[in-house]
Amino acid sequence: MLTVTKLLPQLPVNNLPQITLSLTAEERTRTRHRFQTLAGQVLLLRLPRGTVLKAGDLLQSETGEIIKIAAKPEPVLTVTAPTNLMLLKAVYHLGNRHVALEITTNYLRCSSDLVLKKMLEQLGVEVKEELVSFQPEIGAYGHKH
Numbered sequence: 001m002l003t004v005t006k007l008l009p010q011l012p013v014n015n016l017p018q019i020t021l022s023l024t025a026e027e028r029t030r031t032r033h034r035f036q037t038l039a040g041q042v043l044l045l046r047l048p049r050g051t052v053l054k055a056g057d058l059l060q061s062e063t064g065e066i067i068k069i070a071a072k073p074e075p076v077l078t079v080t081a082p083t084n085l086m087l088l089k090a091v092y093h094l095g096n097r098h099v100a101l102e103i104t105t106n107y108l109r110c111s112s113d114l115v116l117k118k119m120l121e122q123l124g125v126e127v128k129e130e131l132v133s134f135q136p137e138i139g140a141y142g143h144k145h
Contacts, residue, residue: 004044017058023035025136032047057069087125094108
């Protein structure tokens, strides 16, 4: 089992990632956890508390292996609207419920939830259930929520 303790600021010269670790948005907030790669390799994360990983981040194990983080596809609601005002209203109502959100100029994404889907549909926005990578905002103070 590899123990991963370091988030790298950038790719070291001549060091390509040897391992890819696919994680959901929630898993990317865990700093002390045991994960298994798709290839079956076990990794133990021991990162500084408060670290939130993003797709493309590079980590290094205690023995020097480079690990690349990938965003694992997960069930989400993708929200679009005919007007920016309607999309902003959806942001307001989801934020009022402290829901983790991925915010872009064209759409919003949140974790799949039947109650939220019904609320959003009542607001008149289009809601589509998808299985894609989810990159929520990490918050104004660097928190995961």
